[in-house]
Amino acid sequence: MSIMRYYQKYHNVIRASLACLLGIATLASCTKRYEGYNTNPYLATLEQQLADGFLVGRNFPDMVNAVMPAGDPAGQTNFINSYQLAYSLAADCYSGYMAQANNWNGNTNNLTYGFNLGWVNEQFRLTGVLMAGWTRIRDATELSGDSLQYSVAQLIKITGMLRVTDSYGPVPYSQIPTGTFTPAFDSQESIYRTSIAELGRAADILHALGANAGTPLAAYDQIYLGNYVQWAKYANSLKLRLAMRMAYVDPSNAQRFAEEAVSHPAGLLMTTTDAALQKAIPGRNFRNPMFHLSHGYNELRMGATMDSYLRGYNDPRIARFFQTSAIRPGVYVGLRSGIEVVPAVYQPFSTLNVADDTALPWMYASEVSFLRAEGVLRGWNMGGSTAQSFYEEGIRLAFAEQGVTMPADYLTNSTARPINYVDHSVGNRYSMAARTDVTIPWENAGSFERNLERIITQKWIAMYPNGAEAWAEFRRTGYPRIFPVGLNRSNGTVNTEIQVRRLPYPLQQYQENAANVANALTLLGGPDNGGTRLWWDAKP
Template sequence: MIIKERIDMMCANKYVQLGFKLGLLFALMAFSSSCNKDYASFNTDPYRPTLDQLEADNFITGRNFPIMIDAVIPAGDIGSGTDFVNSYQISNNLSADMFSGFMGAAGDWGGNTNNLTYGFNLDWVNEQFLLTGRLMASWNAIKSATDINNDSLQFSVAQIIKITGISRATDMYGPIPYSSISTGTFTPRYDAQDSIYYSFFPELDRAISTLFTLGAQAGRPLARYDKIYGGDYSRWARFGNSLKLRLAMRMAYVDPDRAKQYAEEAASHPAGLLSTTADNALQGAVAIAFPYKNPLRTLSVVYQETRMGASMQSILLGYQDPRIRNYFNLSNIPGLNNQYIGVRSGINVTRSLYEPFSTLNVEDATPYPWMLASEIYFLLAEGSIRGWNMGGTAQTFYEAGIRASFQETAVAIPADYLNNTTSRPQNYVDPANAGNNTNALSTITIAWSESSNFEEKLERIITQKWIALYPNGQEAWSEFRRTGYPRIFPIVLNRSNGTVPTNLQVRRLPYPRLQYQENGAQVTRGLTLLGGPDNGATKVWWDKK
């Protein structure tokens, strides 16, 4: 199934800023209604719930949490059919999922001139702006309601979700509108990425402290609305603290002193970090009345467009890693249907040739990971090789991360896996087109070697972290840009006319056409803050290695 041109959604993008205003308007309406409670006998509809009844059920704030969560990862919304799948596809799948090396495509959109070949579709790249508008409109509604009822716990959860979504958005583009959104302006100001990042940490500190201090005694008022933790405030505190560690590490090459400070604070905070599978932040892990459906199954099985990536094949098969059977299915290629075969990203695709390649092993109900305990162990391992006080040794954290990933994928770790000093990524062979064949780009092995230099240790950590992050393509792409690891196969067909060097690989998404049309002055400001032209080769703030 070819991705349809959703003209109605593209038109709806024009009203993203309107959504911010409406969020504030709804909050004011709720406030106004609460002021009229003394006159309930005159103006209350006996067939509809009163404001007090809605507040008792946490509906006024609660209904906004599923919207915020689905704005971070589009994974099911009421009555949408496949709209959420299409939203995920153009906001995440046809960018980060492929740029990260996790996935390849069996689609040939635009005659193979599209994001994957660096011939960017400037309408597709607007989808993340639309999602950010939904995220912030619902955040504004929660903020207004919690300001009225003084519920700092619910607002703290909203803060963490907001930062999760905004960090993904700014990591895609660089400078984006953020601080002025809550004012309701139709032309929100673009903020520098460093100022956005630095605003995250005090907000996270307040949210973590509130949730850790007060959350255990507060029950679970968000149980009906929280697709991730079922309203468990203590687990949200651990997630927030772990998010702080992730964002701190992102700054390791651009502001190492503050990166170290924030990372050490997170590692030592009494709220703790994600450390077991029970802590994992999984969208859809908790069944609530609001729908959840993993978009990757539709993209892979129904649309027949998303496939295993060639870099995944190279690394997992090279390591003889049994996690491959949890992630992907055997191919349907005649004569090769007992093998896992991936698609190299950014190639000249003929659909009929690449549809038989390995599909994703995912069901509609498979939860989508926001953050896993395995990632945290690898972050701690990297901090340790940087000389930061992470509370343990790099080897201990590295091996704990691998064990945690195998547990998360419900696959038994081979007895000799951690001691394997011989297995390496393997060469890639494309059975449909030999022109896409390529040698492995890395010789990194699995077993920890304390005598290795810093770069070899880092490559070993990030390669295993990359395997464990699947299918969170956005985080994997960000870490590839930050560290250069793992060594992902570059594209073959480069439609950028030399703007994005093939071996450098894409560093960001360009700003969408609609932003130029409706917020052009601020886009110009954004480009000044970015410090380079609006193309896929200009590096974002933290991309300094």
């Protein structure tokens, strides 16, 4: 279902539902003679539903699962397919984290840049779910005056919309709440600038009012259990992430926004307990789709780039992330993405070490430390300390977040480097030399680019398995150095070495919203293919 049709389906009932609820509370004003017959004494009043958080709270799980599909209330498995189409067959593999042991459409698919224009509609459908939930919360909080609950909804909305715009570029956004079947596309620049302003307002409100407001969303909030203080920290940390994304396209404002985020009194995500994790809570369905894709569908596998870096660095987190292979028992074996896959050959490669209830990360505190390290490297005021200190702090936090002991020499081992990738299939067809020799220890005399590569490489490891963010950072900085596809079926529109920069627009958008898609291409500034760069993808 397209974003417009999904949204229209729910938009028409949003205000009608609220009107009915209002009608329950004020029925006598409309039917003065028949209130005794028309009022259901067992139905909660609007005031009661607002008081226990139900009217607003029930929408948060829908919004959260539109950011990352992970289970559904009916206990069905549609979330697995949804996550696979939206992220597993795109960002999770483009980021170098994972690869697929299947060969859809004769190996002409998203992974080999022969895009399936039906698959790429899933993020648009999820946007409809996200914005429908957000609109219901907006309307309900307008009635209740609850700016804290609205601020949390804003943060979830921004998190989800950024994943979408970072995949395509211009996307429908500001006109979606009008319910039109054909919403205009907003430029990525406008989405970013609007989001940064909204993040600032949300942080202010959550910091000023949240500490003494209790946790009315505890039963609905799968990220922070209704803790408004934690949401305020997340708001600032997300603002810092957005600011850094602008570093090459608008460096002066990027610095200003980053420094605002760091200096905000609500603070940032700084400890392991601060992590924004989508997880199971009592009464809310949660299942990790990657568990099913790796062990049920028997498709999702460890990426070759992870193989090269983690084994080269002797990084013990490899056992936390992946399982040893069946093709070489006791050995971790990754798989190149975008190759000519024969399922029976590649299925014995390393699976993901993930369970049905493993939480999904939206943001770790370690990422914030790496962002601050890069900020200092760029000459920004990141609240004291040196780039090296923030960098090393990020690594320590990243190990702690995974519950893995960091080797004593990890920060000082100057000989550990990424290793060559060995395919281990018959003929080693897709083996490739390591793409870099970057080491772990900080170099005070090192160049800007060399130390930036260190920061991003370690941030990339730490953010696993958040493929959407890892792919965005690879495009922004060029790091880490990811193995290219072995089979490029883009007909020349995507450079194999530069790699894919975006997803093309879905066929359904052309069929149902063609005029606005044409305008979107003007905003994009290039053709609708995987080789066109996004607004922030501006590094020379």
